[in-house]
Amino acid sequence: MFLEVINNQRLASDYYLLVTQSTASAQTRPGQFFHLKIGKKYSYDPLLRRPLSVHKVDRSKGRISFLYRIIGKGTKMLSFYQAGDRIDALGPLGKGFKTDFKNKQILVIGGGMGIAPLYPLVDSLLNSNQVTFLIGGNNQQDLKYFLDFPINSGVIFDAASIDGSIEFKGTVIDLWEKSYSAGFNPDFLFACGPKAMLRRVKLIAEERAIPGQVSLEERMGCGSGVCLSCVCHTNKGNQRVCKEGPVFSLQEVSLE
Ligand SMILES: Cc1cc2nc3c(=O)[nH]c(=O)nc-3n(C[C@H](O)[C@H](O)[C@H](O)COP(=O)(O)OP(=O)(O)OC[C@H]3O[C@@H](n4cnc5c(N)ncnc54)[C@H](O)[C@@H]3O)c2cc1C
Ligand code: FES
CATH class of the missing domain: 2.40.30.10 (Translation factors)
Structure with missing residues (x-):
């Protein structure tokens, strides 16, 4: 096509x-x-x-x-x-995000270019759930497009930058920790971003028993399940990011 x-x-x-x-x-x-x-x-x-x-x-x-x-x-x-x-x-x-939720508190976390695929997800969850969307990047310039992007008024939206050029200085995980201290504890979370960020998301989600899904990036050859160049490890065995992913259960996927 x-x-x-x-x-x-x-x-x-x-x-x-x-x-x-x-x-x-x-x-x-x-x-x-x-x-x-x-x-x-x-x-x-x-x-x-x-x-x-x-x-x-x-x-x-x-x-x-x-x-x-x-x-x-x-x-x-x-x-x-x-x-x-x-x-x-x-x-x-690939397989997309799970979206069949009703009346849930949902946290969506994006870092860097990993923020890009989260917008259609937020839109599809919004009608029947309370969605909190947190994003983070190095500086305001990197996040400018996302900060200007029209977000539905029903979404709780906040952003962090490492250099402090937008109001919250720190990582998007620090921003999540701030909302956790204020009593926010989601029923389910979604995350996409650099591996280091996803590792921390997984660790914290496991401590707090929050189920979730992550979207992964791996180098790809064919993109259609044949060449096995994009394999990642899960507790169901090796899986192909292009075919069984790029979205995986946070609890099942290995981010090492
Ligand atoms: C499922 C998936 C979704 C993606 N979505 C986006 C997106 O929405 N926006 C965006 O900017 N980028 C996205 N990426 C990353 C994007 O594919 C790479 O930045 C791009 O392929 C780099 O190609 P290049 O020729 O410019 O770089 P080069 O470094 O010259 O590429 C060399 C090879 O490495 C691969 N490669 C390099 N970086 C990556 C990477 N981060 N992930 C996977 N393969 C890589 C390339 O595909 C190519 O085969 C995604 C990656 C995956 C796997
Ligand atoms: S890219 Fe070939 S199997 Fe995934």
Whole structure:
């Protein structure tokens, strides 16, 4: 399938928002990703596809958006795509987040680019639950897009930055600890972000017996369960991030 580029806009330093038109918008669920073939038609440079999580789905317009940061060759090349270009894509891939909750207190925690896939999740939980959405990053500049993003007024939203350039100085975990001290104890949590952050989330969730799900990033080859390059360890044995994930039970997955 192809994603047709509607807009590919630079947001801040290395951050871009890619808005595409796609027939897949109706079947795309929060937490799923697309595997993009970046580069010219018939070119195999770069050879491997690049995985990007779904950041926003607008079913009425048939649009899927991705938020990405330039890391290396693939994402740099992606930043040159313009309105009207088409991207060869596989997707939606993977299993998304569990969303069938009712009347629960739900905590959603995101760090760095791991914040991007959490927006469709927050939207889908909001109608029947109380959602607290906490995000963290290095500084205000890194978080600017997220701070400006329109959030439904029903969501309790707060942000932290390591350098203190936004009001709360510290990590998103410190921010969670602050809300815990104030009596907030969720029934379920979701997290996405750097591995070090996810390890701390898992540790604290285990101490407080909070069930949850995490979304993982691993290097991928095929993106469709064949090459086994994305395997992670769980207490059900080895599992493929592209096929059984990228969302896993926080209690079952190993983050070592
Ligand atoms: C399921 C999933 C969802 C993702 N969603 C997003 C997203 O929404 N926004 C975003 O900015 N990034 C996301 N990433 C990370 C993104 O795929 C990498 O930043 C990107 O592939 C880097 O490619 P590159 O060619 O620019 O970098 P290079 O470093 O040149 O890439 C070399 C190889 O390493 C792989 N690679 C490098 N960094 C990562 C990484 N962090 N995770 C997995 N593979 C990596 C590349 O895919 C490529 O195969 C996601 C990764 C996964 C696995
Ligand atoms: S990327 Fe090939 S099995 Fe997951």
